[in-house]
Amino acid sequence: MRLSKMYFRTLREIPSDAEIPSHQLLLRAGLIRKLASGIYGYMPMGYRVIRKIEQIIREEMNEKGAQELLMSAVQPAELWIESGRWSDFGPEMFRLKDRNEREFCLGPTHEEIFTDIVRDEVKSYKDLPINLYQIQTKYRDEKRPRFGLMRCREFIMKDAYSFDRDWEGLNRVYEDMYDAYTQIFKRCGLDFRAVEADTGAMGGSDSHEFTAMSEFGEGKIAYCENCSYGATVEKATCDSAIPEQHEASLELREIHTPNVKTIDELTKFLEIPGKKLLKTLIFSAKNELVAAVLLGHRELNIVKLVNALGVQEHELEFATEEDILQCTGAAVGFAGPIGLKNIKMLVDREVPLEKNTVIGANKTDYHIANVNYGRDFVGDHILDLRMVEEGDSCPLCGSGVKLARGIEVGQIFKLGTKYSEAMNGTYTDEGMKEKNIVMGCYGIGVSRTMAAIIEQHHDGDGIRWPLSVAPYHVMIAVVNVKDELQMEMGEKLYRELLSNQIEALLDDRDERAGVKFKDADLLGIPIRITIGKRASEGIVEFKLRKEKDKEELSYGHVISRITAILKEAGIQ
Ligand code: ATP
Numbered sequence: 001m002r003l004s005k006m007y008f009r010t011l012r013e014i015p016s017d018a019e020i021p022s023h024q025l026l027l028r029a030g031l032i033r034k035l036a037s038g039i040y041g042y043m044p045m046g047y048r049v050i051r052k053i054e055q056i057i058r059e060e061m062n063e064k065g066a067q068e069l070l071m072s073a074v075q076p077a078e079l080w081i082e083s084g085r086w087s088d089f090g091p092e093m094f095r096l097k098d099r100n101e102r103e104f105c106l107g108p109t110h111e112e113i114f115t116d117i118v119r120d121e122v123k124s125y126k127d128l129p130i131n132l133y134q135i136q137t138k139y140r141d142e143k144r145p146r147f148g149l150m151r152c153r154e155f156i157m158k159d160a161y162s163f164d165r166d167w168e169g170l171n172r173v174y175e176d177m178y179d180a181y182t183q184i185f186k187r188c189g190l191d192f193r194a195v196e197a198d199t200g201a202m203g204g205s206d207s208h209e210f211t212a213m214s215e216f217g218e219g220k221i222a223y224c225e226n227c228s229y230g231a232t233v234e235k236a237t238c239d240s241a242i243p244e245q246h247e248a249s250l251e252l253r254e255i256h257t258p259n260v261k262t263i264d265e266l267t268k269f270l271e272i273p274g275k276k277l278l279k280t281l282i283f284s285a286k287n288e289l290v291a292a293v294l295l296g297h298r299e300l301n302i303v304k305l306v307n308a309l310g311v312q313e314h315e316l317e318f319a320t321e322e323d324i325l326q327c328t329g330a331a332v333g334f335a336g337p338i339g340l341k342n343i344k345m346l347v348d349r350e351v352p353l354e355k356n357t358v359i360g361a362n363k364t365d366y367h368i369a370n371v372n373y374g375r376d377f378v379g380d381h382i383l384d385l386r387m388v389e390e391g392d393s394c395p396l397c398g399s400g401v402k403l404a405r406g407i408e409v410g411q412i413f414k415l416g417t418k419y420s421e422a423m424n425g426t427y428t429d430e431g432m433k434e435k436n437i438v439m440g441c442y443g444i445g446v447s448r449t450m451a452a453i454i455e456q457h458h459d460g461d462g463i464r465w466p467l468s469v470a471p472y473h474v475m476i477a478v479v480n481v482k483d484e485l486q487m488e489m490g491e492k493l494y495r496e497l498l499s500n501q502i503e504a505l506l507d508d509r510d511e512r513a514g515v516k517f518k519d520a521d522l523l524g525i526p527i528r529i530t531i532g533k534r535a536s537e538g539i540v541e542f543k544l545r546k547e548k549d550k551e552e553l554s555y556g557h558v559i560s561r562i563t564a565i566l567k568e569a570g571i572q
């Protein structure tokens, strides 16, 4: 492509609403254009990157025997009502009605649709296993769309659905998909970890998330450097970090704490550490009141709470002041586990281990000291409710876990028979018995992967695309387009590169060399050939985007040099 003819525009300034590097660079390099909050279009150069990522995905999915198809993004409500998710999905679902008032949604994911087509066509065990995938636009009315392509309301996803006779089959395809994902993200040049994950609204049992490491990632993982353990912080199991206490139990004592409400205020007021306090958080879940009790210095893990209650995250809310008054008899800030009324109480498993703790007295401006679990109160359930912390012991080997931020680029799930049971997806086995199909699903955020690659591959001047996903491999910058010799050499090289299947851009714009170099750096084209003054001697300048040094090269060596680089990167 000749840049003089190309539809593209780069920006020198950083767009004010772009907070993280990938968002800034996607806009500055003119790769995407915003239409509305969380809704973007892909410009020609950006779309080439998307297609490269898609191609890598296709190759690795096909390699594992998965087959590509394309389903509709508009989905009838009936299928979602059948699976029970029409209400479970909540406000994230874009819903619409047709002219006859029939309800539809714009697909946020496709479990129902794939289960529907497969149940109609699969009859016998001989028809299984099947693994189908598509690369398609998904719609989720996210609460906070942000960070450019990271969290959009319209985004590109590869989603695959596997259908097997039994769990053994599912385990096999799950491993295949795990391997395919590992290959895909490696080929995209990402530094990533595959970690255990919660199954969320998808349901099912096991799940792994593929997390691209980045300080700007919205996700957080806990991992162990000593063994293979890794999990999202929502999923990570927490062993108690508290040794058993041998303190004698003291007598209960009411303390006057006027206007002292938060854990921070209390630790200061009473001059005791946070772990000597119990916090009691009150929620309403599907109109039922729930108290979660944990040590004062710990953070509640909402996902663990939601899973324990068997509700969806959007069905859990902080209790209103009225609700709190009704169950505690006190103002907000003085709730405690003794004497709560009409409420289910879930207690973190560290709570019984701590002795002589301070709790809210369920009486405005009062707390109670020397509270001991068992003697003074008991919960309905004791369970792991807290958020993992750096240094907590690894559930596999016991050494301290580390925490890191990352971007969830893909996730795989063992769904089991959740959907096939709800939607009657069955087959007849060898003994003519009717059985539920065992399913898995596997997603990759294609557009989010593009953003993740930029997060990991950029510098102060712009993007540094890995060759595997670069929109073009080579940029030819002609320094002075009015110089016939330079222009001729540029054209000649351009045509030679193309005939060698090397993707080249020819910067034939009548611009200063500085502008051309800045754009080439911003766009992140991996190889730059500059044709300038020494063209008359048959010499050009060779530079790799990821390195500082430039090198003079005789024209005759350019193609072989580039071919060697592409070969080494596995491109040719
Ligand atoms: P998240 O936790 O980030 O909201 P999710 O777990 O709901 O994502 P999945 O249902 O697992 O997402 O979707 C598969 C993949 O699609 C994700 O791993 C992610 O890469 C991508 N994805 C999900 N939501 C978005 C979004 N709003 N914008 C861009 N990509 C997304």
Ligand code: MG
Pocket (backbone or CB within 6 Å): 408, 410, 411
């Ligand atoms: Mg996910």
